[in-house]
Structure formats: C-alpha cells, structure tokens
Amino acid sequence: MMITRVFRKISKIIGYRIEKLPVNATHQADFERLRNDAQSLENIKLHFGCGPRVLKEWLNFDLFFTPFEPYLKYYTDEHYPEKVRGTRNDLYVIDIIQSGLPLPDESVDLIFHEDFFEHLTQKQQVVFLAETLRTMKKGAVHRINTPNIIAAMRDQSNFAKGKDGVDIGEWDNWHHHNIISPAILKDMALMVGYSDVVFNSKNNSVIANFLPSEYRPDDNARSAADSNVFADLIK
Numbered sequence: 349m350m351i352t353r354v355f356r357k358i359s360k361i362i363g364y365r366i367e368k369l370p371v372n373a374t375h376q377a378d379f380e381r382l383r384n385d386a387q388s389l390e391n392i393k394l395h396f397g398c399g400p401r402v403l404k405e406w407l408n409f410d411l412f413f414t415p416f417e418p419y420l421k422y423y424t425d426e427h428y429p430e431k432v433r434g435t436r437n438d439l440y441v442i443d444i445i446q447s448g449l450p451l452p453d454e455s456v457d458l459i460f461h462e463d464f465f466e467h468l469t470q471k472q473q474v475v476f477l478a479e480t481l482r483t484m485k486k487g488a489v490h491r492i493n494t495p496n497i498i499a500a501m502r503d504q505s506n507f508a509k510g511k512d513g514v515d516i517g518e519w520d521n522w523h524h525h526n527i528i529s530p531a532i533l534k535d536m537a538l539m540v541g542y543s544d545v546v547f548n549s550k551n552n553s554v555i556a557n558f559l560p561s562e563y564r565p566d567d568n569a570r571s572a573a574d575s576n577v578f579a580d581l582i583k
Contacts, residue, residue: 374441375441375443375447378439378440378441379447382442382450383450383451386407386450386455391457392407392455392456393405393456393460393558394406394409394456394459394460394480394483395408395461396410396459396460396461396464397463398410398439400414400416401416401427401428402416402439403433403434404432404433404434405434405438407438407440408438409439409441409442409444410441411441411443413436416428427563428563444479445472449483454485454486456480456483456485459484459488459489459490460560461492461493462494462562463493463494464494465492465494466524466525466527466528469525469526472525474539477490478540481541481542481583485583489553489582489583490542490580490583491553492533492577492578492581493550493562493564493576493577493579494527494528494533494576495524495565495570495576495577496529496530496575496576497518497527497529497532498574499570499574500515500518500570501518528577530577533545533577534579537581542581542583544582545581546579546580547579548578548580549578553580554580554582555580
C-alpha cells in the first residue's frame with residue numbers, strides 16, 4: 349500500500365502525473381474484477397505497491413493508477429522494457445489491509461514487492477503477511493525488498509549526539525512507518541506461519557528467473573550492500 353502523500357511529493361520531483369480514481373467505487377469494482385480475473389489464471393503472481401511499474405502477466409496492486417510514461421524519463425527502460433509493461437487492466441486499486449484478497453486459500457504461486465513494506469505500520473505488516481500467507485500455495489515464495497533500519501541508522505545517524513544525532517528523515521522524508529531489519533522480518537514471518545526466510549541480495553532471489561529485474565535501491569541511493577533487506581519468505 350503506497351501512501352498518497354508520498355507519490356504527490358515524488359511527483360513534484362520526478363514528474364509523475366497521478367490519476368486519482370474514486371476510491372470507493374474503484375475499489376469495489378476492482379475487487380470484483382480481481383475475483384473474476386483470477387479464476388481464469390493458471391499461475392497467479394501478485395505485485396504489491398507497483399506505482400507506475402505495472403507488470404504484464406502479474407496482478408498488480410496500488411491505491412491509485414500512475415501512468416508509466418513520465419517514469420521512463422527518469423529511469424531507463426532497462427528495468428521496465430516494453431515487453432513487460434502492463435496496462436490499467438493489469439492493476440487493481442485495492443487496499444488489502446482493509447478488504448483482504450478475494451482469492452482462495454493456497455491459490456497464489458508468487459508474490460513480489462519492493463520499497464513497499466516499509467510504508468505499512470507494524471500492525472499492517474502483520475495483517476499483510478498473514479493475508480498473503482493464506483493465499484499462497486505450499487512452497488510458494490514471497491519476495492520482499494525493503495530498506496534495512498540497521499544499515500540506515502549506521503550510515504546516517506550519530507547516536508552519541510543523542511536525539512540530535514538520529515536521522516529521522518528515514519521516516520519523515522518518505523513517510524516510512526515501520527522500517528525493519530533482517531532479524532525483525534524473520535521473527536515476524538515465522539510468527540505468522542511462514543516455514544522459512546532466505547536472505548540474499550539484489551536480483552538473487554531463489555526464484556530470480558521468475559521475477560522482474562529489481563531496481564530498488566537505484567544507483568544514486570543506499571549504496572551500501574546491506575542497505576536493503578532482500579528476503580524470500582517461503583510458505
């Protein structure tokens with residue numbers, strides 16, 4: 349779930365044009381459309397917090413539709429070539445924290461998201477992990493790529509200065525709500541019921557051949573090798 353304020357702020361910086369949709373009507377229509385569309389799919393792949401990067405042959409989720417054209421001005425199409433570009437029909441404007449997913453138990457083959465998990469509160473993260481786990485087939489993988497609180501504080505804060513040394517921009521600048529560490533994520537995932545958590549690195553998922561190219565963090569941000577947590581949650 350992306351926060352509207354985040355995209356409005358980013359849009360001023362990088363030129364996104366956000367097309368705001370009526371939340372209630374669109375949400376209900378897309379909820380029913382998802383229920384129907386999923387029934388015809390042999391393989392169900394979920395992509396959360398997609399922003400303008402809607403992927404073809406995936407079920408993409410966000411809180412509003414963002415056209416991808418301005419996105420290509422600031423990021424090369426290396427990570428979003430024409431052959432993988434989806435359309436509005438591939439996007440579902442649904443807040444699954446509130447509504448859940450209209451998908452049967454053990455029906456989903458793959459889940460992917462990057463720079464999304466940190467925009468959820470702790471409560472929402474637990475709800476999200478539980479709902480996604482419910483829908484996953486046994487052995488399916490939930491790929492998470494999210495900022496690492498340990499690396500962020502190490503590289504940006506000086507705790508010897510007390511409160512003045514804490515880099516609160518990690519939360520305030522991007523409206524992050526709950527930034528996790530590998531240990532926090534593992535404890536949370538195992539608590540919810542995932543059978544295993546495999547940590548690796550960018551584009552090195554255990555199912556990398558089935559995922560799009562990961563572009564977070566980009567080359568101009570979070571340069572440390574451990575700046576993000578890359579993890580495969582296995583049911």
